[in-house]
Ligand code: HEC
């Protein structure tokens with residue numbers, strides 16, 4: 001069988017991830033059940049800046065639930081996660097989402113040269129947007145601290161540039177889709193690849209703010225309509 005080596009590998013990675021535990025977990029039973037997830041996303045969903053796998057600790061529960069549902073239904077694609085989630089009930093997906101939403105993220109941004117024209121352009125897009133291109137600031141939806149807005153808008157700070165860029169690229173090509181109207185697809189299509197790279201490099205250079213919990217929501221007014229925000 002082809003599956004065996006993969007499962008063994010996942011188990012080994014999970015053991016390594018558990019050994020480097022830094023903060024105690026508030027639900028050991030759930031952690032045990034989600035050991036396969038930890039092999040990629042890190043213990044309690046705390047991925048770090050060394051790996052591509054996105055950190056999922058501390059993201060808003062409604063956002064996490066929507067993503068799990070998207071992988072289960074194939075709206076967002078990842079073969080291994082599709083397999084792991086295929087037979088799980090909506091109720092269990094909610095439990096998983098709630099579990100990760102309760103975890104503390106951790107993140108050490110990579111060090112970058114300070115004066116960098118690309119980072120300056122990235123900062124402008126994040127703070128002010130680009131009205132000429134019809135692109136609102138990232139902060140206007142992802143929250144002042146870029147930690148997201150509960151319950152459905154994810155934080156951006158604490159994610160690697162490679163992961164962020166891959167998501168924006170996937171929205172440009174239609175490989176990632178959110179509920180319609182899909183505001184992120186519009187934003188990703190209005191910006192050039194160079195601008196997307198600038199915004200993601202800037203975001204990935206930021207440290208986690210002291211208060212890294214999502215802002216309280218739901219947001220009252222957004223500059224574009226987003227289907228996930230009712
Ligand atoms: C083999 C590695 C691997 C395993 C195992 C895995 N994931 Fe993932 N996960 C990924 C990758 C890679 C992505 C980003 C994929 C993409 O670009 O859509 C991801 C994305 C996610 C996201 C979306 C993150 C975001 O910010 O949008 C969630 C939620 C998630 N995984 C939860 C889980 C859960 C829960 C499990 C266990 C049932 C799991 N994953 C197992 C690799 C993995």
Ligand code: HEC
Nearest residue numbers: 136137138141154164167178183184199222223224226228
């Ligand atoms: C009009 C509101 C809005 C604006 C403006 C906006 N976003 Fe988003 N963004 C969202 C929503 C809503 C989601 C969640 C989509 C989903 O459910 O998959 C999201 C998700 C994302 C994700 C996926 C995060 C993950 O964990 O996988 C990235 C990356 C992202 N946005 C980057 C940006 C960047 C960079 C900007 C600024 C150039 C920006 N966004 C501006 C609403 C917005």
